[in-house]
Amino acid sequence: MATMQDVANLANVSLATVSFTINNSKPVSPKTRAKVEAAMKDLGYRRNAVGSALARGRTHVLALLYPALQHRFSPTSVRFFTSAADQARLRGYNLVLWPMSNDAEAVSELTSSGLVDGVVLMEVQLDDPRVAELSGSTVPFALIGRTRDTAGIPFVDVDFESTVEKAIDRFIQLGHTDLVLVDGGIGNQLLGGYGPVARTRKVFGEVTAQRGLSGAIMSGVHSSAGGRELAKEFVASHPETTGVLMMNEQAGPGFVAGLQQAGYRLPQDVSVVAIASSLDIVSMSEPEMAVYISPADELGRLGVDTLIDRLDKLSDTLPQLLIECSYSSGATMGTAPKRKK
Amino acid sequence: MATMQDVANLANVSLATVSFTINNSKPVSPKTRAKVEAAMKDLGYRRNAVGSALARGRTHVLALLYPALQHRFSPTSVRFFTSAADQARLRGYNLVLWPMSNDAEAVSELTSSGLVDGVVLMEVQLDDPRVAELSGSTVPFALIGRTRDTAGIPFVDVDFESTVEKAIDRFIQLGHTDLVLVDGGIGNQLLGGYGPVARTRKVFGEVTAQRGLSGAIMSGVHSSAGGRELAKEFVASHPETTGVLMMNEQAGPGFVAGLQQAGYRLPQDVSVVAIASSLDIVSMSEPEMAVYISPADELGRLGVDTLIDRLDKLSDTLPQLLIECSYSSGATMGTAPKRKK
DNA sequence: CTGAAAGCGCTTACAG
DNA sequence: CTGAAAGCGCTTACAG
Numbered sequence A, B: 001m002a003t004m005q006d007v008a009n010l011a012n013v014s015l016a017t018v019s020f021t022i023n024n025s026k027p028v029s030p031k032t033r034a035k036v037e038a039a040m041k042d043l044g045y046r047r048n049a050v051g052s053a054l055a056r057g058r059t060h061v062l063a064l065l066y067p068a069l070q071h072r073f074s075p076t077s078v079r080f081f082t083s084a085a086d087q088a089r090l091r092g093y094n095l096v097l098w099p100m101s102n103d104a105e106a107v108s109e110l111t112s113s114g115l116v117d118g119v120v121l122m123e124v125q126l127d128d129p130r131v132a133e134l135s136g137s138t139v140p141f142a143l144i145g146r147t148r149d150t151a152g153i154p155f156v157d158v159d160f161e162s163t164v165e166k167a168i169d170r171f172i173q174l175g176h177t178d179l180v181l182v183d184g185g186i187g188n189q190l191l192g193g194y195g196p197v198a199r200t201r202k203v204f205g206e207v208t209a210q211r212g213l214s215g216a217i218m219s220g221v222h223s224s225a226g227g228r229e230l231a232k233e234f235v236a237s238h239p240e241t242t243g244v245l246m247m248n249e250q251a252g253p254g255f256v257a258g259l260q261q262a263g264y265r266l267p268q269d270v271s272v273v274a275i276a277s278s279l280d281i282v283s284m285s286e287p288e289m290a291v292y293i294s295p296a297d298e299l300g301r302l303g304v305d306t307l308i309d310r311l312d313k314l315s316d317t318l319p320q321l322l323i324e325c326s327y328s329s330g331a332t333m334g335t336a337p338k339r340k341k
Numbered sequence C, D: 001c002t003g004a005a006a007g008c009g010c011t012t013a014c015a016g
Helices: A004-011 A015-023 A030-043 A049-056 A075-090 A104-113 A129-135 A160-173 A195-210 A224-237 A249-261 A296-311 B004-011 B015-023 B030-043 B049-056 B075-090 B104-113 B129-135 B160-173 B195-211 B224-237 B249-261 B296-311
Strands: A061-066 A094-099 A118-121 A141-144 A155-158 A178-183 A214-219 A243-247 A271-277 A290-293 A320-323 A326-328 B061-066 B094-099 B118-121 B141-144 B155-158 B178-183 B214-219 B243-247 B271-277 B290-293 B320-323 B326-328
Touching: A004 A015, A004 A030, A015 A030, A049 B049, A061 A075, A061 A104, A061 A296, A075 A094, A075 A249, A075 A296, A075 B094, A094 B075, A104 A118, A104 A129, A118 A129, A118 A296, A141 A296, A155 A160, A155 A296, A160 A195, A160 A243, A160 A271, A160 A290, A178 A195, A178 A224, A195 A214, A195 A243, A214 A224, A224 A249, A243 A249, A249 A271, A296 A320, B004 B015, B004 B030, B015 B030, B061 B075, B061 B104, B061 B296, B075 B094, B075 B249, B075 B296, B104 B118, B104 B129, B118 B129, B118 B296, B141 B296, B155 B160, B155 B296, B160 B195, B160 B243, B160 B271, B160 B290, B178 B195, B178 B224, B195 B214, B195 B243, B214 B224, B224 B249, B243 B249, B249 B271, B296 B320
Parallel strands: A061 A094, A061 A118, A118 A141, A141 A155, A155 A320, A178 A214, A178 A243, A243 A271, A271 A290, B061 B094, B061 B118, B118 B141, B141 B155, B155 B320, B178 B214, B178 B243, B243 B271, B271 B290
Antiparallel strands: A094 B094, A290 A326, B290 B326
16 A cells, blocks of 8 residues: 555655645645645555544544444334434544444443544433443543433433323323333343333323323333234233333334234224334334334434534534424224224 | 553553553563553553554454445344354454445545455445455455355355245245246346345246246335335236245335235235245234245354454465355245135 | 664644 | 654564
8 A cells, every 4th residue: 555655755745745735734836736646646545544543633433332232223223323324424424333232341442442533322221331431531422312311411312201192192082091001121220221211111101190091011022023922911911901102113013913813903902003113114014003203314313413513613512402203194093992802 | 541651651661561561462570560550550541542553554443334325224134244243242353334335436445544454245246346446455355245256255145046946946846836036126237236136036037947937026125115015016917926035125024914905815825935034024024924044143253254264364265155044934835826816 | 571762654833 | 835853652673
């Protein structure tokens, strides 16, 4: 690989001049610029980012930290990633997906390595040790999700509270009085639990109580087989329930399949709505599920914008954004049966 | 951030000695080692990977190149990634997912940046320009997938040829004579087309002809909605067909749903088997699809092993591995109907 | 076993 | 507008 020095030699200029013309960091005469550019082309020169990073302290690489070895990627997580990567590219950065457990030590190792300019966290726990670690460091970061205490922490997140409340009120309008929330489990209790689940359970409990409804909670694994398991359990344990809030994206289609295998008709016997899921997943089931769609594209983009604004010193405000899910109707929502089955 | 020099000062030794103790690159007396380690702890020292990379030419980061902005991640692709990342970690490397189009220029920019030690390619096209670029460079690489001409190229791939042949013979055993292959489209014709689709079409055409069967090909987008579209098209255009090879993972459940919405019973009217898909996807449909499961975990692991063996100079052989899909039965496979519907 | 020094490929004050 | 030189944080022959 040709180095900048090689280019300088060939063009008969100094190393510094090559740097100035590449970076447009100082005025360079047209004639000199031409010589340098010709030399670069001749040698097929490309700037070594490691050398540059050491001198400048910037690699222009951002890491999206995802505990991929612990949590399987949901389709919605994939959208977060692709949308974030896209936006990063537009703004001149490379965003890469960096698999890493929710572990303060690992984060600090990465951020002190100098290999990345900033990090975006996903799958945030209420007492996430990574956030504490980052708050004490100088490396810019942003969360997609949020911790229990959000003071001073830049984040963007789904507004689970308002979404769940709206979903419950939709069930009420349809005459349902007995609801179940199905989720993917609270995760690591030591870390305060997985944010979306913890918040959703809380508001589900509060709102059902306040509206005088019966509300129970079930959990299963994040897979289609998990959904089928959940359906069996649901049929056995909740014969009176007519409305299900499904907040376990990957289990959704399996759950619907399992209900039907057990002889339930949707929505005549049971109504189901997916929470914070995607059109692609809900249309895998027959009938297609109604869904509150996660604003994944928007949040991915905003999370990256938040981070880059700080890196580029474009903003010193502290963005804390909540975005609601949007409702899309589906054939699994109907009026409550007079008497189930 | 404390530097190695800071540690040396505090421990009253030279910079070199600190490096020797950290890297175990030269013998260090126990006493000196203790002093250095104490100083490191005191300062919370962490080695800056950029400085190290510049001196050593190694970052211990590997990039899995995936055109994430062009191709949506399938669940099987996710498995490739997590399995590869896991194996890389076991062997002392960080594997990150680097979104990048099938573009020689972009690859060369990355590999000459010095930020990664090697790359693994996915979504390989028959005439993939990235492979030509990498073959001419000094950066180690491996493919998950393969090009048309594989001479001198290290790769691991699904054995589509033998898998498709077995699937066809299974249909024959069940009495089917009229088959359709559904795929996700050939992709970029300029690049020779997407390897799995090109190879599968070829062998499907050859084997059906050789066995005296009728064989047609349909393509649709990689989504559940795409699957429902395909089902409509199938019902309209292929009234005689009784067997479907579904090689479009994300469209699979939507296709099954769409067939049933059109009044078909599975497998009484039509049999369907998924090719190179996953248990998780096929169990989203009701009934669950039979499937030839992609050996994604194994291939992800082997792809990384291939790359790291070269990086660590453990092997100078050229691995070229093909692995068959394994069959898992499902309720969508049955004997051919006497007369359809 | 330990250290002084050159070097990895860049950037950037400073001087002219 | 151009250049010589110091410096970013490490590693590693070389010398002792």
